[in-house]
Amino acid sequence: MEIKVGSSVVWYVRQAQAEPHTATFVFDKNTMLNGFLVSNPTVFSPAIIDSTGVTKIYPPNSSLTITGTEKYVNSGWMYPKGPLPGSSNTFSVTFQKAGTYNYQCLSHPWMTGQVVVK
Numbered sequence: 001m002e003i004k005v006g007s008s009v010v011w012y013v014r015q016a017q018a019e020p021h022t023a024t025f026v027f028d029k030n031t032m033l034n035g036f037l038v039s040n041p042t043v044f045s046p047a048i049i050d051s052t053g054v055t056k057i058y059p060p061n062s063s064l065t066i067t068g069t070e071k072y073v074n075s076g077w078m079y080p081k082g083p084l085p086g087s088s089n090t091f092s093v094t095f096q097k098a099g100t101y102n103y104q105c106l107s108h109p110w111m112t113g114q115v116v117v118k
Contacts, residue, residue, distance in 0.1 A: 001113075001116070002117075002118065003095065003117055003118075004118060005097065006094065006096065007094070007095060008092050008093060009092070009115055010090060011075060011078065013080050013089050013090075020077040020079055020107050021077075021078050021107055022075050022106045022107060023074075023075040023078075023091050023093075023105070024072075024073070024074045024075065024106050025073040025074075025093075025101055025103045026072055026104075027070055027072065031049055031071045031072045044076050044087065045058060045076040046058040046064060046088065047073075047074045048064060048070055048072065048073050049071040049073075050070060051070065051071065053071065060076065060088040060089075061088045061090050062088070062092070065095075065096055066095050066096060066097070067096045073093065075088060078090070078091060093115075095117040098118055099116075099117055100114060100116050101114065101115040101116075103115070
């Protein structure tokens with residue numbers, strides 16, 4: 001999809017979906033090892049690893065902002081509303097810098113997408 005700088009994208013899980021999904025942006029491949037976060041292999045909640053390597057965990061259904069300096073941004077596990085306490089069913093990202101942002105589902109690495117910010 002293509003959006004303007006300062007716009008947001010919202011991901012959501014349909015009620016009929018039974019498997020967990022993520023929207024995960026990996027900007028620094030060194031934060032990942034065999035598909036898992038090096039610093040925390042089980043991030044179930046939304047998270048950002050900033051440019052200094054500090055990980056910040058957010059509550060479910062968070063709205064995060066990508067400024068262009070992050071190493072990693074993750075939605076956490078998203079399920080339909082209700083099946084797993086503490087999981088998200090929506091995830092929102094506001095993009096503050098122009099560029100092409102590739103993302104994937106960590107549970108299903110063949111599920112990929114791209115946000116082009118102009």
